[in-house]
Amino acid sequence: MIAPTVTNLTETPSNQMQQAERIWSSPAELTLVGSDCFTAVPAPKQVKLVLVSYKSLMKHQLLNSLDSASEGLNIDLSHITNRIRQFDVSSRFSPAIFSALSQLTEALCSGQVTDVLDVLQDFQITSDEDFLDGNFRIGSVLTEPWEKPFIKDVRQQKIKGVQEQKLVLNPIIATDTSEYSDSIRKALKLLKLVEPKLRKEFDEIVTRVKLFGGKGYFGLSSPAVFGAIFIRLPVKNHVAYFLEHLVHELSHLTLNATMAHDPILENPFEMNQAPLRPDSRPLFQILHATFVLSRNVSVSRKVVARFPELGFQSQLVHFEEKFFEGYSTLEKTARFTPMGRQLFQSMQPLIH
Secondary structure, eight states: OOOOOOOOSSOOOOSSOOOOOOOSSOOGGGGGOOGGGOOSSOOHHHHHHHHHHHHHHHHHHHHHHHHHHHHHHTOOOHHHHHHHHTOOTTSOOOHHHHHHHHHHHHHHHHTOHHHHHHHHHHHHHSOHHHHTOOOOEEEESSSSTTHHHHHHHHHTSBOTTSTTOBOEEEOOOOSOOHHHHHHHHHHHHHHHHHOHHHHHHHHHHOOEEEEEEEESOSEEOOGGGTTEEEEEOOSSOHHHHHHHHHHHHHHHHHHHHHHTTOOOBSSTTOEEEOTTSSSEEEHHHHHHHHHHHHHHHHHHHHHHHHOGGGOOHHHHHHHHHHHHHHHHHHHHHOOBOHHHHHHHHTTGGGOO
16 A cells, blocks of 8 residues: 555546645646736736646656655656656647646555556556647547546436436447537637637647537536536437637636635635535535626527527526526625635626
8 A cells, every 4th residue: 555645636526626736745837827827817927927837736746645655555657757757848748747746646545555556557558649638629529548547437427316327428339420520610700700719728738629429418528627527419400519618628628727816705615505406505616607607608608699590598597587696696605715706806897
């Protein structure tokens, strides 16, 4: 057995992203994040600073985790740590590097030598090119090795309110998925037309869009595979559907990276009614939902104003109703940090 001595930035995935853990041992790059980065309004320059800092924090944690493994197992891991130290945090990373941190932390926390050795072997056989492959791609789930542990964890989750029924998340076996990838690209083109700064934010953060069949989730994302967005195949209205879920999951990732630098809420686990769920949820999940909805409201209003023929009106009504619910709950019950108050107030102009 080896004793864990590290904290985990990439927590076990759940829908409506889990709160990123605040780490106090901050590398120098964290000083780049100023107060203007705490906003719900798309701001590509600020997001880029947050991402550099977030990746620096991830790299810092990964090196600490490898040091813990080296000490606990009494083996030399310098051939791995020397590789990681060379990674440039200003470049785009693959979700593979975040998955590696998540898996190593989980193995260390288990205290099982075999689990840790298995993860270290994955490090040895994964090339730097795979860790740093930030090229944007659209395709089925389970086409890259880093996805397997994440998908396995997701499949263990239960559908809320359905006794013992697990989520279903299946790969797409069809040889031709161009219908869906074309619709995603059309949705991104539409996003660029109506909300160009949010599209730039997307280009900074998202490296993969992964498609799946199944039930239980329409979409998901996680700090454990940061940069990846998973979306269930739609039945109809492909462009509108993909636009909603691309904005939704992108916004979760943005807020998770931001919350790694400030907790935003002083009472994150206080339970209240959630705007997108039939049951009560912790306030940090309500904050996530409200943040996401603020972006869907903004985008949908602009689509309706410029392209009314696309039929986004009913979608906009739904987003506004749920956003107002979440905003009202936070206004009444949330205790914000100074940066959290600033972020919350940035959503206020959408209330009218």
